[in-house]
Amino acid sequence: MAEEKLSTAESLRATRTYGQVRCHNPSCTSRITPAPGTTQVKCPVCGSEWRIFWIKAGFPRIKGPVWETSQRLANERLASLAEQKEPKKEGK
Amino acid sequence: MPLNRKVGIVDLTTGKIEIKPIPLEIRKTLIGGRGLDVYLLHKYAKPGCDPLGPDNAIIFSGGLLCATLASASARLHVMSKSPLTNMLGSGNCGGFFAPEMTWAGFHHIVVKGKSPKPVYLFVHDGEIEIRDAKNCWGKTVTEAQWAVREELGDNDIKCAVCGPAGEKMVRFANVMTEIKNSAGRTGNGAVMGSKNLKLIAARGTMDVKIAHPREALDHDKKFIEQITSAKVNQTQGALGTPFIWGATNSWGGIRTNNWQYNQLLYADDVEPERLDEICEETMGKYHMTGCFGCQVHCRAQYKIPYSPLAEKLGVVGKYDEGPEYTSQGAFAGEPGCTSADTVLIGNHLVDQYGMDNLETGSIISWAMELYEKGILTSKDTGGLDLRFGNDEALLEMVKQICFRSTPLGDTLAEGNLRAAAKIGKGSEKYLIHVKGMANLHSDERATPGLALNIAVSSRGSDHLRSRPAIDLYHLPQDVMRKIYGSPVPYDGPLSSDHREYIGKPWQVRWHEQCYMAVDCLGICKYHTVFLGATLPNFEDWPKVIYYNTGLEFTPQEIWEVAERANMLERMFLVREGFKRDDPATGDVLVDRYHDEPAKRGAPDVIGSVIDREKFKQMRAEFYKHKGLDENGIPTPETLKRLGLENFDKTPSLI
Numbered sequence: 021m022a023e024e025k026l027s028t029a030e031s032l033r034a035t036r037t038y039g040q041v042r043c044h045n046p047s048c049t050s051r052i053t054p055a056p057g058t059t060q061v062k063c064p065v066c067g068s069e070w071r072i073f074w075i076k077a078g079f080p081r082i083k084g085p086v087w088e089t090s091q092r093l094a095n096e097r098l099a100s101l102a103e104q105k106e107p108k109k110e111g112k
Numbered sequence: 113m114p115l116n117r118k119v120g121i122v123d124l125t126t127g128k129i130e131i132k133p134i135p136l137e138i139r140k141t142l143i144g145g146r147g148l149d150v151y152l153l154h155k156y157a158k159p160g161c162d163p164l165g166p167d168n169a170i171i172f173s174g175g176l177l178c179a180t181l182a183s184a185s186a187r188l189h190v191m192s193k194s195p196l197t198n199m200l201g202s203g204n205c206g207g208f209f210a211p212e213m214t215w216a217g218f219h220h221i222v223v224k225g226k227s228p229k230p231v232y233l234f235v236h237d238g239e240i241e242i243r244d245a246k247n248c249w250g251k252t253v254t255e256a257q258w259a260v261r262e263e264l265g266d267n268d269i270k271c272a273v274c275g276p277a278g279e280k281m282v283r284f285a286n287v288m289t290e291i292k293n294s295a296g297r298t299g300n301g302a303v304m305g306s307k308n309l310k311l312i313a314a315r316g317t318m319d320v321k322i323a324h325p326r327e328a329l330d331h332d333k334k335f336i337e338q339i340t341s342a343k344v345n346q347t348q349g350a351l352g353t354p355f356i357w358g359a360t361n362s363w364g365g366i367r368t369n370n371w372q373y374n375q376l377l378y379a380d381d382v383e384p385e386r387l388d389e390i391c392e393e394t395m396g397k398y399h400m401t402g403c404f405g406c407q408v409h410c411r412a413q414y415k416i417p418y419s420p421l422a423e424k425l426g427v428v429g430k431y432d433e434g435p436e437y438t439s440q441g442a443f444a445g446e447p448g449c450t451s452a453d454t455v456l457i458g459n460h461l462v463d464q465y466g467m468d469n470l471e472t473g474s475i476i477s478w479a480m481e482l483y484e485k486g487i488l489t490s491k492d493t494g495g496l497d498l499r500f501g502n503d504e505a506l507l508e509m510v511k512q513i514c515f516r517s518t519p520l521g522d523t524l525a526e527g528n529l530r531a532a533a534k535i536g537k538g539s540e541k542y543l544i545h546v547k548g549m550a551n552l553h554s555d556e557r558a559t560p561g562l563a564l565n566i567a568v569s570s571r572g573s574d575h576l577r578s579r580p581a582i583d584l585y586h587l588p589q590d591v592m593r594k595i596y597g598s599p600v601p602y603d604g605p606l607s608s609d610h611r612e613y614i615g616k617p618w619q620v621r622w623h624e625q626c627y628m629a630v631d632c633l634g635i636c637k638y639h640t641v642f643l644g645a646t647l648p649n650f651e652d653w654p655k656v657i658y659y660n661t662g663l664e665f666t667p668q669e670i671w672e673v674a675e676r677a678n679m680l681e682r683m684f685l686v687r688e689g690f691k692r693d694d695p696a697t698g699d700v701l702v703d704r705y706h707d708e709p710a711k712r713g714a715p716d717v718i719g720s721v722i723d724r725e726k727f728k729q730m731r732a733e734f735y736k737h738k739g740l741d742e743n744g745i746p747t748p749e750t751l752k753r754l755g756l757e758n759f760d761k762t763p764s765l766i
Binding site for chain 1: 338343346347350355358361362377378379558585591594609611641645647648649651652711712713714715716718
């Protein structure tokens, strides 16, 4: 079987990024570059805060949210949705 | 050669054993593994049969590449008519059994009928024996395997076994190999139990001759490097599959308290990093291991550490493997528990009992919600305080289900739809299922593509049949075009936003095809585009197939094989009663997906529901991609194109 051009998978290898994580907030997904060894980062775009684990040096991953921040943002969102659902009554 | 492996057909009623070759025509049209299993199921299981009766058939297989030089070619596939769903029963697992069965001369073993007494099969070097199971019946998954090894005097024997749950015909009992490898979900273990078949023991010395060994080795070196260098697989090699649960919980995609929430708060003790610490503390630094021929090593090993609960249950120091992310769902998120001890113990119990962790966790969590709502009372639970977060009650229920030792345990052992019918009182509306199979531990309210995937999956609510999991990565359009535009052209819409409905039907279709192809080849889904966009797929497989087997396929031909095999699965569903909008058989989501907004997680996940109309549009588009009519039935044109137009009338080629 003759050698052929790179397959899709092989060619996409060049798109791999290292040393970064993607913000797990689905509407954000910005790339964040945690400082080496850091255990917590704040997304500069949406403000979500994440706990960081290092698979190995130079290879961070998001371990989970900073619960207090995540809870605060969630409560703000719930309040905003409740407000949209029950608009303020006028004339009283 | 892989091509000279046989099909063994065992009738346990008569004791007759036939051994048949696999015609080349079948290899070219179905390849093997799951593709050939569904062909055999059509031919050997009687239409409309009782899944726990003698007219059902159960098929065990390794794929075409099993035990070759191809990486991760270890997968065992098991298929039958499901006693859980009355539809397609299908499970897949890694380990070492399928290669051993291949070295023993077989790629497929079909078992039909019912033995008058407990038996096991001994498969060795081209022969199959039916033997008395008196030494292994009644034993746990690992005890049974060691009993047979001792009986046959060979510690290298590998087994596919049903545990006590299978013997008791718990409708979500698994077929297990080694410690924790589970061909799970649809109750294949119960089918074994119904046939009085405890296990299949395999031992073989028949080498698999590689067609082009030098080229196969050279190519595999490159192939393996592509696989192991992927970040997702490096993460799996460090933390195992629990990393998936952790990542998903971080943004709010995890079923919690059955379905009431979508994130387990303050879950630090069950996050993968904590589980990994326990594995290291109990097994040492090098606690990750792998299946036959795999370099990813996603399987952790652990011993249950001391805890009051572990001591009470007598399991301190017991060895096990995993836990997989599914056990985090079953014993943490769904029942609302936040203790690593509970996850590790629960995982151990279901492994030893041979019971599906996802179905077990899901049905107990459902019962917990019924208890919370007063539909079940302490009288129904025998005094057990079945509230969310009660670790001890959760683990007690696992035992009661396996042994059917209480009325509630016996009811839950029947699986979700039957249990709901028995309990009544509107309990069915709290079930989270598709086609009678419980949902994975994930919550798809914020991810329409993944919601479509579970709705149309052939075996029920499932992530391993068509999940476009890389949708969560928000891949750029050009990358998505490259992946989803091959090996068949696609220039329709695609969206990088996983909250969108646009383009998802094609992604679901593409992944359905991809996963069927790897299941026919017998390789692991972590070695394809499941969690990593840069992992091998259709374009990469022809060389692996050719160098190892000598068979030539183009990427398009592999796609067509997958298409044919997926269509045979759809035809089996239709044969057994599929109705598009029927909650018990159809391609639908339960109302809670549409009516109850997500309450936790990242800000824009909160409030998510699956829009009914948009869902129906996605489903209709998926049907078109697949060649089905508006009711989800294969069109005559599709069947003709795939050579299946006279399938029911054509005698079996095997």
